[in-house]
Amino acid sequence: xxxxxxxxxxxxxxxxxxxxxxxxxTLNHNVMYWYQQKSSQAPKLLFHYYDKxxxxxxxxxxxxxxxxxxxxxCFLDIRSxxxxxxxxxxxxxxxxxxxxxHFGDGTRLSIL
Amino acid sequence: xQQGEEDPQALSIQEGENATMNCSYKTSINNLQWYxxxxxxxxxxxxxxxxxxxxxxxxxxxxTLDTSKKSSSLLITASxxxxxxxxxCATEGSNYQLIWGAGTKLIIKP
Numbered sequence: 001x002x003x004x005x006x007x008x009x010x011x012x013x014x015x016x017x018x019x020x021x022x023x024x025x026t027l028n029h030n031v032m033y034w035y036q037q038k039s040s041q042a043p044k045l046l047f048h049y050y051d052k053x054x055x056x057x058x059x060x061x062x063x064x065x066x067x068x069x070x071x072x073x074c075f076l077d078i079r080s081x082x083x084x085x086x087x088x089x090x091x092x093x094x095x096x097x098x099x100x101x102h103f104g105d106g107t108r109l110s111i112l
Numbered sequence: 113x114q115q116g117e118e119d120p121q122a123l124s125i126q127e128g129e130n131a132t133m134n135c136s137y138k139t140s141i142n143n144l145q146w147y148x149x150x151x152x153x154x155x156x157x158x159x160x161x162x163x164x165x166x167x168x169x170x171x172x173x174x175x176t177l178d179t180s181k182k183s184s185s186l187l188i189t190a191s192x193x194x195x196x197x198x199x200x201c202a203t204e205g206s207n208y209q210l211i212w213g214a215g216t217k218l219i220i221k222p
Contacts, residue, residue, distance in 0.1 A: 004154075042200060042212035043155070090154055100145055101210060103154030 006091050006104035013081055014112050021076040021107045023091030032074045033101065034066060035090040043090055049074065050096065086111045118201060118213040126221050131188040133216040135201030142204055144177055144184050149198045196220045
């Protein structure tokens with residue numbers, strides 16, 4: 001089945017220690033998104049790629065970076081995680097014509 | 113960014129009853145989407161309604177859209193325990209983004 005896969009499901013890191021979250025998709029969608037979601041809140045868009053074109057939200061911290069080496073994979077790098085970065089991180093994809101977004105099951109990040 | 117409001121913030125009903133959630137938004141739209149999120153999981157797309165549509169059905173789901181009032185509602189009929197989840201509405205923003213409502217947490221009591 002075509003899908004969006006996020007690894008790992010749970011990630012624990014230490015304060016200030018870099019961490020990378022990964023996302024892969026078999027849908028061959030042009031657009032990939034990274035969201036941060038804190039408890040009982042709506043997802044907050046961090047950035048998205050339309051093919052290789054990177055779009056950063058204005059309020060996304062500089063601490064957060066992303067890479068999309070090919071259509072299928074996208075990575076979220078958090079350079080120096082702080083306690084406030086503990087959250088669920090969701091990856092999603094869509095086609096270029098604004099059809100619904102398809103989400104992975106997320107990576108829950110904990111900061112010690 | 114969040115465009116609109118959803119109400120109620122939380123809703124608890126008995127299994128078998130109908131659940132209605134409302135969403136309001138601020139700007140003109142081409143479509144409005146509803147998503148479900150089970151605890152600890154990703155969001156799942158439920159239904160998309162276009163601005164020229166007034167009502168849409170999918171199984172036990174019924175969505176209405178009133179563009180004059182900039183509002184939409186999601187009705188789940190004959191609720192089941194498995195419907196327990198958070199429900200989000202979303203409208204399209206610029207540049208392929210979605211603008212999310214704050215969500216309604218639905219609890220179905222057995």
